[in-house]
Amino acid sequence: MSTSAEASRAGTPEIPDSKSRAWGLAHHFESFAQQQEASYLGMWLFLVQEIMFFGGLFLAYIVYRTGHPEAFTSGSHELDITLGGINTVVLIASSLTMALAVWAAQKGRSKGIVVFIILTILLGGVFLGIKTVEYSHKWHEHHVPGPHFEWDGPDAPHVQMFFNLYFAMTGLHALHMVVGMALLAVIAVWAWRGAFTKENHNLIEGIGLYWHFVDIVWIFLFPLLYLLGRNGV
Amino acid sequence: MSDHEQVTGVGAYVVVFLALMVLTSLTVGAAFVDLGPFNDVVALAIAFTKATLVVLIFMHVRHASRLTKITVVAGFLWLLILFGITLTDYFSRGFLG
Numbered sequence: 186m187s188t189s190a191e192a193s194r195a196g197t198p199e200i201p202d203s204k205s206r207a208w209g210l211a212h213h214f215e216s217f218a219q220q221q222e223a224s225y226l227g228m229w230l231f232l233v234q235e236i237m238f239f240g241g242l243f244l245a246y247i248v249y250r251t252g253h254p255e256a257f258t259s260g261s262h263e264l265d266i267t268l269g270g271i272n273t274v275v276l277i278a279s280s281l282t283m284a285l286a287v288w289a290a291q292k293g294r295s296k297g298i299v300v301f302i303i304l305t306i307l308l309g310g311v312f313l314g315i316k317t318v319e320y321s322h323k324w325h326e327h328h329v330p331g332p333h334f335e336w337d338g339p340d341a342p343h344v345q346m347f348f349n350l351y352f353a354m355t356g357l358h359a360l361h362m363v364v365g366m367a368l369l370a371v372i373a374v375w376a377w378r379g380a381f382t383k384e385n386h387n388l389i390e391g392i393g394l395y396w397h398f399v400d401i402v403w404i405f406l407f408p409l410l411y412l413l414g415r416n417g418v
Numbered sequence: 419m420s421d422h423e424q425v426t427g428v429g430a431y432v433v434v435f436l437a438l439m440v441l442t443s444l445t446v447g448a449a450f451v452d453l454g455p456f457n458d459v460v461a462l463a464i465a466f467t468k469a470t471l472v473v474l475i476f477m478h479v480r481h482a483s484r485l486t487k488i489t490v491v492a493g494f495l496w497l498l499i500l501f502g503i504t505l506t507d508y509f510s511r512g513f514l515g
Contacts, residue, residue: 233493408461412449
C-alpha cells in the first residue's frame, strides 16, 4: 500500500485540490507567502487612504493655526500635558503589545497571541478612559464648541476653532481605536480557538498595521494639540 | 516578501519601544525651551522620527517587498501634494496686496 502511494506521488505532479490544499489558503493564491503579500499590500493601500483622510484635518489645523497663532496657543494651554503624555506612553505601549501579538502569530503560539491582544485591548481601554476624563473636564469648563462654549479671553471664535479641531481630530482618532479594539476582541476569540497558524495569520498582521497607524496619528496629534507655546513666548 | 517570512525579534521591538519613550520625553522637554520658530520644527522632526520607527519596525516595512515600499512612500507623497498645493494658495494670498 505504501509503495503504490509512493509511486503515484513520484509519478504525478502535485495538483492542489480541495483535499490536499492547506487549510486557510484561498484557492486563488499559489502559496501562503503570496497570500500574505497580497493581504499586507492591500492593508497598506487602505492605510494610504486613511493617511489622506486624516491629512485633511491636519491641513485644516495648519491653515487655521497659521492664521490665528495666539488663539491656538491659548486654547492649547487648556489641555492637560500630563494626561496627554500618559496617553502617549500608553498608546505606544499598546503598539508594542500589538507587535508582540504578531510576533507570537509568526511563531505559531496561539496563547501568546491571545495574551498580547488582551493586553493591547486593555491599554486601549486605559487610553480611552483617560480621554473620557479629559473630555468631561472640557464639558464642565464649557470648552466644547457649540451654544454652551464660553471663553473669557480674546479671540473667542478662533479659540473655539481650536477646540473644534481638537474634538474632531481626537474624536476621529478615538473612534478608530474603538473599531480596532472591537476587531481585536474578535481576533482574540478566533486565536483562542486556534484559527491562526505560522503560515496563516494575515488578519492579525493586518489589524496590527491598522493599530500602529492609529498610534502614528496620535504621535502627531500630541505635540500639535498639547504642546503649543509652552515656552512662555 | 520572500517565501520565508522575516521575523523581527522581541529585542528589536523593545529597543524601538524604549527609543519611542525617549523621543516622547524629548518632545515634551523641547516644548518648554524657547527655540523661537524652531519649536515646531523640532516637534515635527521628532514626530516624523517616531513615525518612521513605527513604520519600519512595528509595521515591518523594513522587510517588505519593493511594491509595498513604493505604496507607503506614494501615500506620503500624496499627502505632501495635498499640503503643498493648498498651503501655496493660502500663504500666497497676501502677496498681491
